[in-house]
Amino acid sequence: MYGNDFAEPDDPGAGPLNAADGGAVEAAAAHVDTKAQQxxxxxxxxxxxxxxIEPRDAMPEEYRQTLIRQIxxxxxxxxxxxxxxxxxxTRAPSLRRKAILIAxxxxxxxxxxxxxxxxxxLGIDREELLDRLHTGKQKYSSIFNYPTLTWADCGAIGWxxxxxxxxxxxxxxxxxxxxxxxxxxRTCKEESFHQRQGFELLWELMRGTPEQQAMAQDATNRWWxxxxxxxxxxxxxEHAVTGGHTEQSMAWGIKRFxxxxxxxxxxxxxxxxxxxxxxxxxxxxLKWNAERGHYDFGEIDWDEFWRVIKGxxxxxxxxxxxxxxxxxxxxxVREAAAAYAxxxxxxxxxxxxxxxxxxxGSAA
Amino acid sequence: MTGTAYSAxxxxxxxxxxxxxxxxxxxxxxAPQLEEDMALANVSLDLIGQARALLTHVGSxxxxxxxxxxxxYLRDERDFRNVHLVEQRRGDFAQEMARMLxxxxxxxxxxxxxxxxxxxxxxxxxxxxxxxVRYHHDHAAQWVVRLGDGTQESHAKxxxxxxxxxxxxDELFDDSxxxxxxxxxxGVGVLPSSLRAAVxxxxxxxxxxxxxxxxxxxxxxxxxGRDGVHSEPMGYLLAEMQHLPRSVPGARW
Numbered sequence: 025m026y027g028n029d030f031a032e033p034d035d036p037g038a039g040p041l042n043a044a045d046g047g048a049v050e051a052a053a054a055h056v057d058t059k060a061q062q063x064x065x066x067x068x069x070x071x072x073x074x075x076x077i078e079p080r081d082a083m084p085e086e087y088r089q090t091l092i093r094q095i096x097x098x099x100x101x102x103x104x105x106x107x108x109x110x111x112x113x114t115r116a117p118s119l120r121r122k123a124i125l126i127a128x129x130x131x132x133x134x135x136x137x138x139x140x141x142x143x144x145x146l147g148i149d150r151e152e153l154l155d156r157l158h159t160g161k162q163k164y165s166s167i168f169n170y171p172t173l174t175w176a177d178c179g180a181i182g183w184x185x186x187x188x189x190x191x192x193x194x195x196x197x198x199x200x201x202x203x204x205x206x207x208x209x210r211t212c213k214e215e216s217f218h219q220r221q222g223f224e225l226l227w228e229l230m231r232g233t234p235e236q237q238a239m240a241q242d243a244t245n246r247w248w249x250x251x252x253x254x255x256x257x258x259x260x261x262e263h264a265v266t267g268g269h270t271e272q273s274m275a276w277g278i279k280r281f282x283x284x285x286x287x288x289x290x291x292x293x294x295x296x297x298x299x300x301x302x303x304x305x306x307x308x309x310l311k312w313n314a315e316r317g318h319y320d321f322g323e324i325d326w327d328e329f330w331r332v333i334k335g336x337x338x339x340x341x342x343x344x345x346x347x348x349x350x351x352x353x354x355x356x357v358r359e360a361a362a363a364y365a366x367x368x369x370x371x372x373x374x375x376x377x378x379x380x381x382x383x384x385g386s387a388a
Numbered sequence: 389m390t391g392t393a394y395s396a397x398x399x400x401x402x403x404x405x406x407x408x409x410x411x412x413x414x415x416x417x418x419a420p421q422l423e424e425d426m427a428l429a430n431v432s433l434d435l436i437g438q439a440r441a442l443l444t445h446v447g448s449x450x451x452x453x454x455x456x457x458x459x460x461y462l463r464d465e466r467d468f469r470n471v472h473l474v475e476q477r478r479g480d481f482a483q484e485m486a487r488m489l490x491x492x493x494x495x496x497x498x499x500x501x502x503x504x505x506x507x508x509x510x511x512x513x514x515x516x517x518x519x520x521v522r523y524h525h526d527h528a529a530q531w532v533v534r535l536g537d538g539t540q541e542s543h544a545k546x547x548x549x550x551x552x553x554x555x556x557x558d559e560l561f562d563d564s565x566x567x568x569x570x571x572x573x574x575g576v577g578v579l580p581s582s583l584r585a586a587v588x589x590x591x592x593x594x595x596x597x598x599x600x601x602x603x604x605x606x607x608x609x610x611x612x613g614r615d616g617v618h619s620e621p622m623g624y625l626l627a628e629m630q631h632l633p634r635s636v637p638g639a640r641w
Binding site for chain 1: 419424545628631
């Protein structure tokens with residue numbers, strides 16, 4: 025009953041809408057690990073043969089710590105990412121949109137859970153990871169420090185932020201650490217749906233009233249550059265970061281492509297989508313470069329990037345404060361659940377003992 | 389009136405689901421743990437699904453042809469038929485579980501009884517919804533037991549929550565609500581008071597298992613919701629929910 029009378033956003037000739045649409049996730053899911061058959065036992069041999077490390081395999085401590093840090097940051101991003109979109113649940117403008125948005129925020133909680141579970145296979149528990157988030161020892165994606173000011177922001181987040189996230193995450197479906205790779209396969213499939221709904225939300229706005237079109241353009245203006253910044257610092261040149269983890273992560277098969285490569289792929293995939301939507305990308309330097317076969321685009325405001333990472337973003341303190349408050353408000357509930365479970369175990373134990381005693385009694 | 393006389397009855401059921409799904413949607417990111425964010429989102433989604441089906445049905449029954457969104461977003465407060473229970477502001481987790489326990493027990497009995505409705509559409513909606521609300525009831529019951537039989541603090545909070553919710557219970561069983569007589573005459577609806585004994589027994593069993601006690605009969609009891617006379621939180625809820633569609637008239641989203 026919805027949307028049957030406008031041009032389909034799913035034009036088959038228009039190419040994939042996001043990086044999970046091209047079959048890469050399915051290809052990663054088809055991976056069959058053959059390290060046992062190949063007789064690969066050492067960490068280095070498994071990595072060299074592009075097979076998967078599993079929780080019981082020996083691994084260097086730095087590999088374990090790198091993964092804990094990366095998976096935790098990813099999990100934290102999912103649960104902090106519930107806030108900006110959750111901000112619109114009570115104001116979603118149709119019941120269909122409201123249901124979609126609730127389901128999307130629910131999926132993000134689910135992704136957080138898969139990822140915390142993947143991190144737990146490395147010997148750390150969720151409570152400890154949440155504590156590191158709450159005390160600022162671990163970070164989440166800086167994109168969520170930007171506010172969602174209009175309904176169109178929910179569309180821009182789906183289209184651009186989820187689109188960029190998928191570009192980053194599809195290669196992680198082939199990550200050398202098995203539990204992370206498997207969590208990413210499931211996550212990417214759901215993220216692909218999120219990205220499509222964001223595009224479709226904006227599509228509807230761009231075919232709506234002038235107010236709706238202005239809303240969509242404004243959201244694109246505000247989210248475009250932060251979305252490009254999600255790929256992280258430049259690989260080379262004055263905006264590159266030296267001494268980071270990239271090189272080691274590449275060698276370990278955790279990271280597969282460089283930041284700039286992924287950013288370029290994202291721009292190349294997204295610009296034609298903007299044209300189909302009818303929104304203008306807020307970059308005067310954006311143009312097709314036939315020689316390179318890619319779009320050229322302007323420089324990200326790296327000062328802003330670092331400022332927001334370091335805490336000077338519109339929502340940095342509000343996001344963490346809300347997260348911590350929510351966690352504290354729930355403490356008595358979690359304590360009650362634990363106390364009840366302990367009582368139940370005790371009762372079961374007492375019951376078993378009583379049962380055993382009865383058994384002895386009847387035998388006597 | 390050109391439409392079916394019992395449409396007001398169905399509208400009451402629809403608005404209960406619509407408004408409670410809205411309040412539950414407010415819990416996302418505020419639940420005590422991630423698993424509970426997901427569970428409350430599920431209940432909210434089930435209720436929004438029930439609301440959409442019921443509202444769409446109302447739009448055809450009452451002869452106005454209004455869509456689910458017309459009914460949700462373009463009616464004024466006095467035209468909403470939900471009970472006060474579902475419109476109350478989000479309280480603490482114990483209050484939410486007390487509210488969900490009563491509401492899901494009521495919906496479970498209601499939808500089971502509507503399996504015999506002469507309205508085929510309503511019967512189909514009820515059959516699907518009954519499966520959903522059984523899960524809601526299990527979920528709420530398990531939490532009431534855990535909190536009641538958990539720590540001293542949770543026991544006190546759960547007991548207080550049962551007292552908090554008590555004044556809002558009677559309204560669910562009000563036979564004088566608009567459309568009820570017509571729905572009964574048409575063999576479509578269920579007499580609300582006929583559900584009371586089973587629902588109360590259901591709640592009392594959970595409360596007993598939770599080592600809690602049923603609160604005293606409250607001095608004041610909510611009334612008027614089915615006639616569109618609501619409590620103060622309702623206006624804020626609608627202002628927030630309806631603002632965007634009303635500010636861009638005629639727009640599609």
